[in-house]
Amino acid sequence: MRGLPRWVLVPATLGALFVVVPVVAMVARLDVSGGLGGIWDLLTSPTATDALWLSVRTSSVATVCCVLLGAPMALVLARTTFPGQRVARALVLLPLVLPPVVGGIALLHTFGRRGLIGQHLSVLGVEVAFTTTAVVMAQTFVALPFLVLSLEGSLRTHDARYEEVAATLGASPTTVLRRVTLPLVLPGLVSGSVLAFARALGEFGATITFAGSLQGVTQTLPLEIYLQRSADPDAAVALSLLLVVVALVVTAAVHGGPFGREERGDPARSADPARSADPARSADPARSADPAREQPVGPASAGRVRAPSGPTTPDPGPSVPAPGSALPGAPVHVRVRLAERGVDVDLSVRPGEVVAVLGPNGAGKSTLLQALTGLLPHRRSTRAEGPLPDELRVTIDGTVLTDTVHGVAVPPRRRGVGWLTQRPLLFGHLDAVDNVAFGLRARGAPRHRARAAARELLDALAAGDLAARRPHEMSGGQAQRVSIVRALATDPRVLLLDEPLASLDVGVAQQVRRALHDAQRAHPRTTLLVTHDLLDVLLLADRAVVLDAGRVVEDGPAREVLTRPRSRFAARLAGINLLAGTATDDGGLRLGGHDGPDGGAGSAGATGIPGTATLTGTAAQVVAGVVADEAGLVPGDRAVAMFEPRAVAVHRDAPSGSPRNAFAVTITSLEPHGQLFRAWGEVTGPREVRDAVGHLAADLTARSVADLRLAPGERAWFAVKAAEVEIYGTR
Numbered sequence: 001m002r003g004l005p006r007w008v009l010v011p012a013t014l015g016a017l018f019v020v021v022p023v024v025a026m027v028a029r030l031d032v033s034g035g036l037g038g039i040w041d042l043l044t045s046p047t048a049t050d051a052l053w054l055s056v057r058t059s060s061v062a063t064v065c066c067v068l069l070g071a072p073m074a075l076v077l078a079r080t081t082f083p084g085q086r087v088a089r090a091l092v093l094l095p096l097v098l099p100p101v102v103g104g105i106a107l108l109h110t111f112g113r114r115g116l117i118g119q120h121l122s123v124l125g126v127e128v129a130f131t132t133t134a135v136v137m138a139q140t141f142v143a144l145p146f147l148v149l150s151l152e153g154s155l156r157t158h159d160a161r162y163e164e165v166a167a168t169l170g171a172s173p174t175t176v177l178r179r180v181t182l183p184l185v186l187p188g189l190v191s192g193s194v195l196a197f198a199r200a201l202g203e204f205g206a207t208i209t210f211a212g213s214l215q216g217v218t219q220t221l222p223l224e225i226y227l228q229r230s231a232d233p234d235a236a237v238a239l240s241l242l243l244v245v246v247a248l249v250v251t252a253a254v255h256g257g258p259f260g261r262e263e264r265g266d267p268a269r270s271a272d273p274a275r276s277a278d279p280a281r282s283a284d285p286a287r288s289a290d291p292a293r294e295q296p297v298g299p300a301s302a303g304r305v306r307a308p309s310g311p312t313t314p315d316p317g318p319s320v321p322a323p324g325s326a327l328p329g330a331p332v333h334v335r336v337r338l339a340e341r342g343v344d345v346d347l348s349v350r351p352g353e354v355v356a357v358l359g360p361n362g363a364g365k366s367t368l369l370q371a372l373t374g375l376l377p378h379r380r381s382t383r384a385e386g387p388l389p390d391e392l393r394v395t396i397d398g399t400v401l402t403d404t405v406h407g408v409a410v411p412p413r414r415r416g417v418g419w420l421t422q423r424p425l426l427f428g429h430l431d432a433v434d435n436v437a438f439g440l441r442a443r444g445a446p447r448h449r450a451r452a453a454a455r456e457l458l459d460a461l462a463a464g465d466l467a468a469r470r471p472h473e474m475s476g477g478q479a480q481r482v483s484i485v486r487a488l489a490t491d492p493r494v495l496l497l498d499e500p501l502a503s504l505d506v507g508v509a510q511q512v513r514r515a516l517h518d519a520q521r522a523h524p525r526t527t528l529l530v531t532h533d534l535l536d537v538l539l540l541a542d543r544a545v546v547l548d549a550g551r552v553v554e555d556g557p558a559r560e561v562l563t564r565p566r567s568r569f570a571a572r573l574a575g576i577n578l579l580a581g582t583a584t585d586d587g588g589l590r591l592g593g594h595d596g597p598d599g600g601a602g603s604a605g606a607t608g609i610p611g612t613a614t615l616t617g618t619a620a621q622v623v624a625g626v627v628a629d630e631a632g633l634v635p636g637d638r639a640v641a642m643f644e645p646r647a648v649a650v651h652r653d654a655p656s657g658s659p660r661n662a663f664a665v666t667i668t669s670l671e672p673h674g675q676l677f678r679a680w681g682e683v684t685g686p687r688e689v690r691d692a693v694g695h696l697a698a699d700l701t702a703r704s705v706a707d708l709r710l711a712p713g714e715r716a717w718f719a720v721k722a723a724e725v726e727i728y729g730t731r
């Protein structure tokens with residue numbers, strides 16, 4: 001009863017009684033005066049055994065027909081979209097709402113001697129109506145929706161990305177269906193089959209209408225019960241009981257068996273690091289951007305790593321070159337212009353380069369990666385769409401993999417692109433070895449060789465102890481490590497990492513980061529890494545690209561982007577305050593005046609005192625600072641002013657005295673930051689100033705927080721000396 005209100009028991013009990021009492025009443029009605037022998041004679045009479053045997057046979061065949069027809073129907077309904085899909089689903093489920101007798105009439109008009117199809121079959125000497133085949137057809141007609149509904153529901157609750165990952169590992173659509181989709185939804189398929197069998201077993205109306213009632217041919221148990229009702233009511237009750245027992249045995253056997261507990265083999269619920277996730281951690285870059293929270297990763301095990309086998313020759317032998325003797329990865333060029341998603345990005349990546357793709361939610365990072373995997377739904381673009389039609393173009397190592405203008409679309413399995421997501425997406429019905437071997441087998445390697453190679457790779461990447469474990473027996477971090485090995489096993493030319501550490505605890509993330517770091521050192525691959533974590537950028541990336549609103553707003557060497565950010569997102573990630581504006585003629589920064597650091601609007605009037613202005617948050621727009629030597633700024637150039645949170649002094653009242661840059665703020669959050677507290681304040685004042693400054697961070701001691709009585713929602717002033725402000729150009 002945990003979590004449930006007690007009153008629920010009342011309707012639940014009533015419902016159970018509503019089902020059970022009539023069955024009990026029927027049993028009570030049984031005439032046992034002549035002893036059990038009399039009942040036994042009734043049940044074993046030739047008509048009864050014929051009917052039972054026919055029912056079991058036809059229901060079994062009908063169930064097989066339901067699986068053969070219904071499983072593809074469920075797949076199409078759950079995994080595709082097409083015009084009229086709702087109508088199609090309604091039609092498929094029609095037999096659920098139709099009285100069975102109507103179904104029988106419909107079948108008769110289709111397959112009867114003078115029916116739509118039956119008349120042609122008749123010519124060929126094939127009669128369907130009033131045969132055992134007609135019984136199976138009637139049962140299939142009424143039972144099919146049960147299987148489709150059950151399986152479609154199961155498919156929809158399972159993440160389709162398991163199948164997408166399998167495709168990127170090299171599996172053909174049929175292999176994905178056979179080795180991933182069906183095992184994934186097997187419990188749903190079995191439940192659907194049981195439902196279909198039970199429905200077929202009890203079928204009456206359609207059968208009697210379409211197949212008639214001929215003993216041994218079409219007279220199933222429900223028909224026999226109906227006929228006995230007037231001839232011998234006791235026999236009808238005994239046979240009814242028999243039907244109940246058969247239905248109960250079948251249902252109990254399946255539900256109590258290996259498929260009864262769905263979660264046992266359900267990878268969607270296993271090894272999901274999201275279980276231990278701290279959502280706030282990945283949502284706010286500033287929170288995770290604290291290098292003090294983790295120790296740097298060392299290349300300790302890089303030299304031990306051995307190479308994964310090639311995609312078509314899964315020989316587990318070759319060693320990876322020592323770190324430094326970089327195998328050049330493949331050069332990548334990707335162009336994504338999708339009006340629907342507001343994304344317009346053109347990116348080239350050098351061979352072996354690791355590019356961190358940064359940006360706020362909805363910036364277009366996943367879209368960029370999807371374009372590379374070949375999983376982004378698209379259609380061929382035409383010039384008729386306008387001057388800038390949607391366009392996807394992907395080349396890897398000079399080979400065009402996607403080109404919507406020329407209609408090129410190489411499927412994910414032939415791209416040589418490895419894809420790692422936030423969830424490990426390990427296949428729950430396979431152990432770690434078989435998960436890693438999956439890609440090799442999909443490329444034709446014999447099972448024993450693929451497994452041997454997988455074992456060696458797991459050992460090489462320090463995950464050998466997990467070899468025999470299924471995903472639900474692993475922690476989130478262990479599953480993610482196995483997932484990395486699986487992605488590397490097919491030796492992808494390009495590796496796409498879509499926040500693979502985002503849901504992991506700090507310590508676990510460190511292990512997984514180490515695994516990635518070691519693998520990259522041992523065998524450099526061209527890599528795109530989507531992350532919100534400063535450490536990922538610092539330790540894994542050569543270059544950082546910042547996206548905002550579907551555009552590249554910053555692109556440069558990773559360390560430079562973090563130490564000299566030009567976009568607000570990168571500044572926030574790096575824990576730096578960044579203000580955008582234009583250079584003044586005396587070394588200051590006039591806020592706003594151009595599109596802002598991330599392309600946002602902003603234009604400030606020039607009423608401040610250049611160079612030494614105090615920002616009141618209401619009227620002044622010029623920030624005083626020190627212009628970087630190499631900036632070479634001329635007045636009017638786009639520029640940013642940068643200062644560290646620890647350089648910010650916090651006051652409750654407007655500061656006076658020496659000239660300072662001062663900002664009126666409303667405190668939005670306070671969070672621990674190492675030994676200090678970091679206060680975030682939203683700048684108040686005219687829109688131009690708010691656009692140019694946004695949020696500012698200030699670091700202060702716990703004592704200062706207490707003395708100032710700072711709390712979210714309180715007003716305060718953030719002040720920074722001009723000497724602490726660095727000004728440099730943005731283009």
Ligand SMILES: Nc1ncnc2c1ncn2[C@@H]1O[C@H](COP(=O)(O)OP(=O)(O)OP(=O)(O)O)[C@@H](O)[C@H]1O
Nearest residue numbers: 340341342343359360361362363364365366367368
């Ligand atoms: N299937 C889709 N159909 C239509 N638009 C989509 C779809 N998926 C994403 N978008 C839109 O495309 C834009 C880019 O989304 P995308 O998922 O690439 O962003 P992201 O940077 O990866 O965000 P996040 O950090 O939240 O994952 C967003 O405006 C989003 O709403």
